[in-house]
Amino acid sequence: MDKPELAAFLRSRRERLRPEDVGLPTGPRRRTPGLRREEVAVLAHISTEYYVRLEQGRAPRPSAEVLAGIAGSLLLTPAESDHLHALSGTAPLQVGRVRRDVRPSILALVERLPQTAAVVLSATFEVLAWNPLAAALMEDFALLAPADRNLARRAFPSGPASEAPPPYGISDGAEFQRHVVMQLRVSRTRYPDDPEVLSLIEGLRAGNAEFGRLWDQHDVQASPVLTKTFRHPAVGSVTVDCDSLALADRDQHLVLYTAPVGSTDADALALLGLLGAERVSG
Numbered sequence: 001m002d003k004p005e006l007a008a009f010l011r012s013r014r015e016r017l018r019p020e021d022v023g024l025p026t027g028p029r030r031r032t033p034g035l036r037r038e039e040v041a042v043l044a045h046i047s048t049e050y051y052v053r054l055e056q057g058r059a060p061r062p063s064a065e066v067l068a069g070i071a072g073s074l075l076l077t078p079a080e081s082d083h084l085h086a087l088s089g090t091a092p093l094q095v096g097r098v099r100r101d102v103r104p105s106i107l108a109l110v111e112r113l114p115q116t117a118a119v120v121l122s123a124t125f126e127v128l129a130w131n132p133l134a135a136a137l138m139e140d141f142a143l144l145a146p147a148d149r150n151l152a153r154r155a156f157p158s159g160p161a162s163e164a165p166p167p168y169g170i171s172d173g174a175e176f177q178r179h180v181v182m183q184l185r186v187s188r189t190r191y192p193d194d195p196e197v198l199s200l201i202e203g204l205r206a207g208n209a210e211f212g213r214l215w216d217q218h219d220v221q222a223s224p225v226l227t228k229t230f231r232h233p234a235v236g237s238v239t240v241d242c243d244s245l246a247l248a249d250r251d252q253h254l255v256l257y258t259a260p261v262g263s264t265d266a267d268a269l270a271l272l273g274l275l276g277a278e279r280v281s282g
Contacts, residue, residue, distance in 0.1 A: 002089075110254070119255050
């Protein structure tokens with residue numbers, strides 16, 4: 001049970017709600033935003049004292065029934081409810097560390113997609129595998145040290161470069177940042193004993209103020225990204241469909257970037273494929 005994280009998560013969800021959101025009268029002007037703790041307790045059918053102790057990180061592990069009541073009173077989404085249970089120690093955690101070994105069948109699949117830019121990402125946004133078209137569209141990850149193949153670090157650079165443009169000129173830079181933070185929060189809960197996960201998050205918090213701001217919001221559910229535009233120095237803007245397929249056995253994702261057949265974006269991808277092939281052969 002991660003008491004500090006559970007307390008912070010509960011406070012963040014409570015402070016986002018208004019009385020009218022849960023059917024309570026608005027009443028006089030409130031000094032602080034959100035519901036009062038006693039209102040959450042009443043809605044969840046638990047004592048105010050116990051709920052206050054949860055938000056202070058002093059309560060014992062809540063039961064599944066108590067968590068269900070709190071999730072309902074705070075109007076949590078399914079993803080947020082799962083996160084609440086994981087923080088409380090009532091949901092199964094992943095054993096060990098983040099998996100970085102990709103199934104051979106997935107590696108073969110990535111190579112068999114010549115018209116699709118494909119990458120495999122770990123639970124912490126490490127690029128574990130890629131095909132030539134992905135290298136041409138994004139960058140040649142083979143030229144980078146493994147520690148530098150992390151898209152979270154690309155999204156949140158440290159130091160003076162923290163105001164740098166989005167990685168690869170993507171059109172949804174801010175949305176991608178939010179997605180990264182939400183996924184890393186889930187990964188921190190799933191892998192509480194993985195030192196590399198903790199080191200990555202602490203490094204991003206220390207080096208990039210925007211990461212810290214988003215992290216403190218305690219969000220855990222991102223909207224799916226269906227399209228993405230890359231601004232490539234060789235072919236200009238390329239808008240692609242973005243599909244992320246979960247590889248549940250290793251907590252990885254296969255991300256596929258495609259363009260409709262016959263479109264100018266498909267032509268741009270094809271040109272990138274040719275340029276990449278020429279670079280490799282040259």
